[in-house]
Amino acid sequence: MLLLDVSESSSNPSDDEQKIFQYIDHHQDTFVQSLSEWVAVESDSIQPHLRENITEMVNIAADSLRVLGATVELRNVNAQEPFGQNLSLPPVILAELGNDTEKPTVCFYGHLDVMPAKKEDGWKTDPYTLTERDGKLYGRGTTDNKGPVLAWINAVRAFIALNMTMPVNIKFLLEGMEEAGSPGLEDLLKEEEKGFFSNVTYIVISDNIWLSNKKPALTYGTRGNAGFFVEVECCNKDLHSGSFGGIVHEAMSDLVALLDSLVDSSGRILIPGIYEDVASITDEEMQLYAPIDFNFDEHKANIGVKEFLYKTKDDILLNLWRNPSLSIHGIEGAFSEPGIKTVIPSKVIGKFSIRQVPNMNLTTVQSQVKEHLKNVFSKRNSPNKLTVSMQVGAMPWIANIKDPQYEAARRAIKTVFQQDPDMIRDGSTIPVAKMFEDITKKSVMMFPIGAADDGEHSQNEKINRLNYINGIKVFASFLLEISKLHSASGLMTST
Numbered sequence: 001m002l003l004l005d006v007s008e009s010s011s012n013p014s015d016d017e018q019k020i021f022q023y024i025d026h027h028q029d030t031f032v033q034s035l036s037e038w039v040a041v042e043s044d045s046i047q048p049h050l051r052e053n054i055t056e057m058v059n060i061a062a063d064s065l066r067v068l069g070a071t072v073e074l075r076n077v078n079a080q081e082p083f084g085q086n087l088s089l090p091p092v093i094l095a096e097l098g099n100d101t102e103k104p105t106v107c108f109y110g111h112l113d114v115m116p117a118k119k120e121d122g123w124k125t126d127p128y129t130l131t132e133r134d135g136k137l138y139g140r141g142t143t144d145n146k147g148p149v150l151a152w153i154n155a156v157r158a159f160i161a162l163n164m165t166m167p168v169n170i171k172f173l174l175e176g177m178e179e180a181g182s183p184g185l186e187d188l189l190k191e192e193e194k195g196f197f198s199n200v201t202y203i204v205i206s207d208n209i210w211l212s213n214k215k216p217a218l219t220y221g222t223r224g225n226a227g228f229f230v231e232v233e234c235c236n237k238d239l240h241s242g243s244f245g246g247i248v249h250e251a252m253s254d255l256v257a258l259l260d261s262l263v264d265s266s267g268r269i270l271i272p273g274i275y276e277d278v279a280s281i282t283d284e285e286m287q288l289y290a291p292i293d294f295n296f297d298e299h300k301a302n303i304g305v306k307e308f309l310y311k312t313k314d315d316i317l318l319n320l321w322r323n324p325s326l327s328i329h330g331i332e333g334a335f336s337e338p339g340i341k342t343v344i345p346s347k348v349i350g351k352f353s354i355r356q357v358p359n360m361n362l363t364t365v366q367s368q369v370k371e372h373l374k375n376v377f378s379k380r381n382s383p384n385k386l387t388v389s390m391q392v393g394a395m396p397w398i399a400n401i402k403d404p405q406y407e408a409a410r411r412a413i414k415t416v417f418q419q420d421p422d423m424i425r426d427g428s429t430i431p432v433a434k435m436f437e438d439i440t441k442k443s444v445m446m447f448p449i450g451a452a453d454d455g456e457h458s459q460n461e462k463i464n465r466l467n468y469i470n471g472i473k474v475f476a477s478f479l480l481e482i483s484k485l486h487s488a489s490g491l492m493t494s495t
């Protein structure tokens with residue numbers, strides 16, 4: 001893995017960039033208003049009863065692309081419904097603007113769905129009403145991923161509004177089920193390998209965040225994820241805990257013991273064999289860590305923790321990016337509203353996920369998890385019924401940072417932010433990234449615009465107005481830079 005060419009290049013905006021940046025500054029309130037309209041749609045892909053909102057969101061985004069003059073197709077996807085409901089999956093947007101064979105084609109991927117959010121989770125304002133406070137735009141989906149998707153659309157809008165020639169052909173692939181593991185997307189990519197993707201040169205994803213509250217970054221790797229359900233059933237209905245407590249093997253007691261057997265207080269996963277396939281760090285990659293700004297106090301303040309599991313930057317980055325982690329997310333079937341419901345739940349489902357890293361194998365991990373839980377359960381001599389299943393299986397992704405688009409992005413960042421970006425990996429997952437690499441064989445880059453304290457998936461998620469507006473600028477600058485680099489590289493065809 002080579003270090004980026006950080007040879008000096010002009011960081012002063014060109015005349016075109018100055019015109020574009022001025023347009024963006026003058027129209028920033030319009031861009032914020034459009035984000036507000038998108039945030040207002042509760043396009044939550046985790047709760048099945050909200051599924052139709054995602055289709056509404058897809059139609060809104062499709063209209064925004066049509067206004068740019070793009071041709072838009074809403075492609076239905078056929079895949080198993082991730083939550084076992086009798087529900088259809090929302091269509092995927094395939095859009096294109098321009099097909100000049102003399103220009104490279106940049107395909108932007110983003111998602112229009114969001115994680116669940118309700119005010120009583122601890123939001124200061126309604127999660128689906130965009131609220132600006134101290135230059136921060138609060139609302140579910142502002143940074144993950146509606147803000148970045150709109151930033152890309154508004155970057156294209158700027159060229160069109162200024163009657164400037166688009167420096168590249170543009171394509172969009174926008175989906176509505178990313179947070180549920182992107183069901184059906186792999187088959188769509190396979191169907192379109194020789195169609196929609198045939199003339200794509202570069203794929204850009206902007207669905208993660210910087211490692212710093214202030215310093216921009218480019219992302220060259222993500223972890224995968226495997227979601228698990230562990231279900232224990234003890235009887236055929238919930239029982240009065242006075243009438244039956246003390247004489248039945250309680251499902252909840254079994255489940256708590258099973259969950260407690262997964263990870264220890266140091267964060268080490270206790271499933272036998274889970275670390276066997278983890279790729280070891282190379283000296284070359286360790287070199288990439290040295291210049292990275294990781295501010296411990298900033299990171300602790302961002303999330304309100306007293307301490308992390310690790311004390312050095314390298315250990316933090318290694319365990320956030322290159323080692324698997326196991327998180328327990330919740331328990332279905334047990335009364336979780338305020339107050340105590342004095343019942344013995346008849347069936348409870350524990351939910352946890354394991355972040356995958358190269359070279360772990362999802363099938364191997366699945367069998368290791370099942371074997372481990374079966375062994376722990378057998379030691380309890382419980383007559384209850386145990387069922388373990390894996391729901392989401394997404395692969396990790398590592399970029400080839402020699403691709404010209406990383407240099408183009410670095411130059412755009414230098415122009416807009418007047419500094420070089422950190423080269424980082426991300427501990428989160430973008431299921432489609434590895435699919436893009438394996439199926440389309442195109443260059444894939446992750447180009448985040450959100451700050452480390454944005455709180456994706458958390459209460460009071462936000463994106464800074466400055467990050468959103470500078471994101472539009474940096475995407476516009478990137479389109480100019482990649483066009484120049486592509487021409488200079490002699491690859492005049494758009495493949």
Ligand SMILES: C[C@H](N)C(=O)N[C@@H](Cc1c[nH]cn1)C(=O)O
Pocket residue numbers: 144145178179180181207208225227392394428429430431456
């Ligand atoms: C990074 C992206 N914004 C995101 O939040 N991705 C989800 C994807 C996922 C993982 N399992 C199921 N969906 C994530 O990393 O949690």
Ligand SMILES: [Zn+2]
Pocket residue numbers: 115144179456457
């Ligand atoms: Zn997310």
Ligand SMILES: [Zn+2]
Pocket residue numbers: 111144145178207
């Ligand atoms: Zn996302």
